[in-house]
Amino acid sequence: MPRSRDDFPLSATQRTLPIALLRAREAVMDRFRPMLRNIDVTEQQWRVLxxxxxxxxxxxxxxxxxxxxxxxxxxxxLKSLESRGLIAQGRDENDRRRTLVRLTEEGNALLHEAGLVSARIYAEIETKLGAERIADLLDALERMTDDLTTQEDPRNGG
Incomplete structure (x- = not known):
């Protein structure tokens, strides 16, 4: 016997937070992907750089x-970025057990050049959405992240 919508406890997919966040991310990233392809950098590599x-x-x-x-x-x-000469890894002078990642001159040059294009893309988004709306959205997302990742202290009954 087929189940009715009322028997199914989940919300419609299009009105769920995870799907809405993914759609918003894709709408933004679609504007940046051509720039990333032009400099041969993946989205993850870009975030790391x-x-x-x-x-x-x-x-x-x-x-x-x-x-x-x-x-x-x-x-x-890191292996990929280091082989391209964009980053360097070395020991922390204060704690020889730690390895630190730094940008190389080539990495700085790549980011400077790509940054000009990225800034233009961001300006287009800001023109479309408005600076205040973007700031409000970033604040709301930051608060949401903080609220969902804050660990409650079990000693306080939380």
Whole structure:
């Protein structure tokens, strides 16, 4: 006997948060993918390069978290970026057990050139959506992430 919609406890797919977030991500990334293809960099590699660019040196654990990349994928990505001369890995002078990732001159040059194109794409998105709407959306997503990832203290009954 076929089940009616009322018997099925899940929401319609098009009105679920995971699907809505994926659709929004795709709508944004569709604008950036041609730029990434032109510089022969994957989306994950781009995120890694951008995070490394923002630091003087970052260890793999912090980098994986900040770039939203799983550790096994990061190992492969770092090997690829290093073989292209875009990043360098070296020991942390303060803690010889840690390896830090830094951008090379070639990596900086690539990001500078691609950054000009990326900034134009972002400006187009901002023109379409408005700076305030983007800021509000980023704030709301940050709050949502914080709310969903904050660990409750079991000692307080949470």
């Amino acid at each position: 951008r995070v490394v660019q923002e630091t003087e040196g970052i260890d793999a654990t912090q980098l994986a978290r900040a770039a939203c990349v799983l550790a096994p994928s990061l190992t492969r990505i």
